[in-house]
Amino acid sequence: MDNNLFKNIEGRTGVNMKDVMELANSLQGANFKDEATVRTIIKRVSQIANKPVNKEMEDKIVHSIVAEGNKLDFGTISNMMNKK
Numbered sequence: 001m002d003n004n005l006f007k008n009i010e011g012r013t014g015v016n017m018k019d020v021m022e023l024a025n026s027l028q029g030a031n032f033k034d035e036a037t038v039r040t041i042i043k044r045v046s047q048i049a050n051k052p053v054n055k056e057m058e059d060k061i062v063h064s065i066v067a068e069g070n071k072l073d074f075g076t077i078s079n080m081m082n083k084k
Contacts, residue, residue, distance in 0.1 A: 019048045038065050 006017040023044055031037050042061055046053045053061070 014050065015048055023048060032065055035062055035066050038062050 009015070010017055027041065030041065039058065039062055042053060042058055
């Protein structure tokens, strides 16, 4: 992908695109039915986004993905974290 695009995204979000790409690569083949795996991913996304996720919110996200079968992506997690 275009380096200028990455730099633009990094500048606007403060999120290191190298970290995002590493996370995306680690998600390939991940077992999203495994609660421990999903919790690890949520914690990593939280770190990358520099947005803490409390235990209650983590539990809601995990339930949504593991029990309800919702897909895991940055948008889903972001939407859940931004709901009050």
